Amino acid sequence: MDGSWALIAVGLVGLLVGAAAALAFRWSERSHAREPEVAKPAVSYDVAALLSALRSTSVLLGPGGEVLRASPDAYATGLVRNGRLTHATLNDLVAATRADGQIRDEHLEVPRSAVPGADRLSFEVRVATMAGGRVLLLADDQTAQRRLEEVRRDFVANVSHELKTPVGAIALLAETAADAADDPELVRRFAGKMQREAVRLSALVQEIIELSRLQAPDNEVGYVDVSVDGVVTEAVDRIRVEAESREITVVVGGTTGLHVLGDHALLVTAVRNLLDNALRYSDNGTRVSVGVRPRDGIAEIAVVDQGPGISSENAGRVFERFFRVDPARSRDTGGTGLGLSIVKHVAQNHGGEVTLWSAPGRGSTFTLRIPLADDSSDGGAPSRDEKAPPTSAGAGGETRDPHPAR
Structure with missing residues (x-):
């Protein structure tokens, strides 16, 4: 009788041990399931709001060079593609800033796309390091201003060339007419040519003035x-x-x-x-x-x-x-x-x-x-x-x- 009770007691102890082991296993599984995955460095709300308020095109890079946040202009101008900076010159600038921690300001011209002969964009770029191994890149698009300067430069060069022709012709005709003062027929012919060149010069100057007025930034049509x-x-x-x-x-x-x-x-x-x-x-x-x-x-x-x-x-x-x-x-x-x-x-x-x-x-x-x-x-x-x-x-x-x- 005592042996039977001993067997029953051993069996109960075994059941309790097994149940405890099962509960411990289930608890371990649930604990592992609740452990969060390692997330990428997050951009705080304050930082995101600050970057959104900037007029410059902004790109915030993580420790590995991944793009944490970029303004829409960064994608529109092709500075960022597939979560990375697209241009080697920008990556080199970021690497140099990471190496010494110095703020860098550079003027860069980069192609709009990888297509041969694509238009080049002009940027004033500032790169600075931030906490947590992050790097902030700010870019101001100067392309329109650069083109305007080129147009003005070309316009001045063209105007100078166009004005030289009638002015030079009038000077030459006047000199020739003076040398032919004893020949009234030649003087009349040269005077007629000078008059035509003067009319052409006057028309050219008038149209230059008109075109300049039309292209003036503050020009408004009175509708x-x-x-x-x-x-x-x-x-x-x-x-x-x-x-x-x-x-x-x-x-x-x-x-x-x-x-x-x-x-x-x-x-x-x-x-x-x-x-x-x-x-x-x-x-x-x-x-x-x-x-x-x-x-x-x-x-x-x-x-x-x-x-x-x-x-x-x-x-x-x-x-x-x-x-x-x-x-x-x-x-x-x-x-x-x-x-x-x-x-x-x-x-x-x-x-x-x-x-x-x-x-x-x-x-x-x-x-x-x-x-x-x-x-x-x-x-x-x-x-x-x-x-x-x-x-x-x-x-x-x-x-x-x-x-x-x-």
Whole structure:
């Protein structure tokens, strides 16, 4: 009897030991499950708020060079990709700062992308170390300012070159005329040439002033209601004498009664420059057409010529300052190379654009597009005359819509 109780006691002790072991095992599992994984260094709320308030593009790097936080501009400009700095020059700058702890300020130019020939971005960069092995990189994008400086430098260089030509010609002609004082015929001929160069110089200076005014940062168009009919009529009147002297017919047609918001004088200058350009590259006895129409809330003024046309290589450059498709012809006709650039800036200042359609041997169509005033209807009024909208005959007598599909 005593042996039976002993066996029962041993069995109970074994059950208790097994239960205790099972409970200990379960408790161990739960304890391991509750242990958090090792997380990456976190950016505190205060630091994140401070970086968000900075105007500069900011990148906060961890001890291993990983990006902990970056402003949206850092991704937009390509400074950060896949959680890392993308440019070796930036990584070198960060490594040097880590090595000695000194704050570094550098001017760097980096490519926008890995594509060969990609545009280069200009940055003023500051790199400084922070606690916990972190590094802060601040970058100010100077690309727009650099481009503006380049444009100004090129503009000054181009203006200097363009002014030298008529000034030098006038000086040479005056010297030649003085040497030929005993020959009245030669004096009259040289005086006529000096007069033409003086007119060209005056036109060049006036257009430089006009273009500078249009490009001034504080330039604002005085928006008033402007009649498109009045703009076209005045612009045509200004070139009528030259057109008649060369027996070039100027035909005006299309929709009347359209109105835009803008500056009447500037819009007249733009249309007149388009007409001047059309006359300059048109042969005597041909025709220049002006067509007006509303389209999707835009007033389109198209000037069509029957000139030699423009190749695709030059079409993208015709609105650049001082660019001439045919420099010799421009010199003969007094062209300054600024007229179409002025048109482009007038259009931009009015919230519009100027477009070009052209093909060698088929003439050119320049279209000035300006937003309509709210009270202008797309239906328009009857045409200025009873004829159809103007067309232009291209090579082989082919007619062409003054508003070609773009």
